[in-house]
Amino acid sequence: MKGQEAIALIDNLLQSLNKKQKLTDIQSRVFLETWEGDSYQEIADRHKYEHDYIKQVGSHLWRNLSQILGEKVSKQNLQAVLRHYQDCSAGIQDWGEAIDVSYFYNRLQELETLETWISSNSTRAIGIFGLGGIGKTSLSVKLAQQIQSQFEFVIWRSLQQAPTLDVIVSNILPILTNSSATNNSILALMEQLRHKRCLLIFDNLESILQGGNRSGQYQQGYEDYRQLFARIADETHQSCLILTGREQPGGFAARSGENSPVRSLKLFGLSPPVCQKILADKGLKATLLQCQALVNYFGGNPLALKLAATTIQTLFGGDIHVFLLQGNTVFSDLWDLLDRQFDRLSPLQQQIMYWIAINQEGATPAKLKSEILPQVSGRQLMEALEALAERSLIFDERSLNYTASSSLMLQPAIGEYVRERFLERNCRSSNIELLINARN
Structure with a gap:
């Protein structure tokens, strides 16, 4: 049991007796740092309190816990008593x-x-x-x-x-x-x-x-x-x-x-320091700047980062710098992941994704409506945009309100996937000329 788990257990016990009762901030600090093995003096010095005050907080807390658990609780046996209680009460x-x-x-x-x-x-x-x-x-x-x-x-x-x-x-x-x-x-x-x-x-x-x-x-x-x-x-x-x-x-x-x-x-993407940890566990050494580039491209998606780490190892000899130099790409495992999500979309939603991926700048609902989807009602368009946002496939960099002037965006990796999919599956379609013209 970790300290935070123990605090959650104590709070739950306190509230089961009195719904208004809960550990105070200072009680939580004394409990957690005692759990980690710190002395009252160390706790007092760290938080600028008198030793006697911290000791009093601790003593009062141990008495309350003793009454709740029906067993004497002290600074010395705190971990043993709570672990025994958890074992006995495990559901x-x-x-x-x-x-x-x-x-x-x-x-x-x-x-x-x-x-x-x-x-x-x-x-x-x-x-x-x-x-x-x-x-x-x-x-x-x-x-x-x-x-x-x-x-x-x-x-x-x-x-x-x-x-x-x-x-x-x-x-x-x-x-x-x-x-x-x-x-x-x-x-x-x-x-x-x-x-x-x-x-x-x-x-x-x-x-x-x-x-x-x-x-x-x-x-x-x-x-x-x-x-x-x-x-x-x-x-x-x-x-x-x-x-x-x-x-x-x-x-x-x-x-x-x-x-x-x-x-x-x-849930949103992970930060560059966490990306660095993921890569390290995969046996790769990356600078924070390299991790920032990977996070930006993959939207901080942990699965995509793990898949990228495998690709870097197998195809680039573990050299992250060379991987980044060769340009953004959607490799096979990530392609399969995005395929499963893209295939769930309606034809209208797919058409919107294609258009946004090609019109990387100035992609607004108003422009989308007037240039490529004039036959679609405003309600249908807003419904499709809301569904894509709900599925985390598009976002508005400003507000997510999808007003007429909203700028619609895709994560870089998703945009790359959509553009490549469009070229692979629709290059013979007459729509390609229309979409290219819309971009120009």
Whole structure:
């Protein structure tokens, strides 16, 4: 157990007794630094307090913990007591096909945000959304590992193979009831979520959603997922559902907000120092300037950076400088990743992506509408642009409001992929002349 995990456990224990009670800032500092082995004097000197004050804060905290845990807690046995408590109170966990996150890069701020939402005990549903490869799955597993002590049950499931809801519920209910459930219904699952504190994680949500012009629409035969997610979001219970996906399901965005029991987190790219760490773990030495160039091109996408590292090793002898000199390129593994996302788009969305990739400067909705899509209604165009933004495939460098003057952008690697795909698959189409003319 790490210090932050221990603090989350203590906060959860305190709130279970008194919902208004929580570790103060100074208590958190004393707890965490005591956990790390620092003396009261070292803590006092570091934070400019008197030794006796820090000792008093610590003594008061150990007394409170002793009352909560029913066992004497002191500075010396703090770690042993909490680890023993965690072992004795560990709930049932079923990780399904969860990936190994031994190598987890940064995302500390995102983890802290998510833990804060969940530790409040009022958050019923959380969505983690972002482009493919951005790290949603890794974050969900790492988060679940760090907060598992707050739940009686932790169940992680992938939707990548598009299981029906009946399959999912019939798989989960026996775990929650410890029996062969015969009533595998949403009603039965909600009953369990009300009476037990459960953490459910559903990964790869996009597998049960439709591609096409509107994001968040369920595939035929999967509409009952909408009912389950709506009930979990709207009804009172003591559990939490975490969804990860490339886009939000229908109705989720309308329910989420800062003061709502439903929250959404959109993941963005990693920073150059984290890129440097990824490359180092791949056996590559990179300067921060080189990492900045890679982050700019790949949008800080951790999977793309790992794929690039492999290409640099196999084709460029590990020389990052030579890789950067040869110019931007979309190699095979990254091409396959982007292919899967591009193929989910409607013909209109694909046409928009082609146009933006070729019109790299001055690409605005108004210009798009007048020069290439005059036959498309304003509603259809805005709907398509919003869906592309929801899927993290386009962005407005200023506001993401998609007004008539908005400048529409693609990440460099995505733009390169779209241009190459256009040339490969549409070079004989009459549209190429129109698009080139639009650029000129």
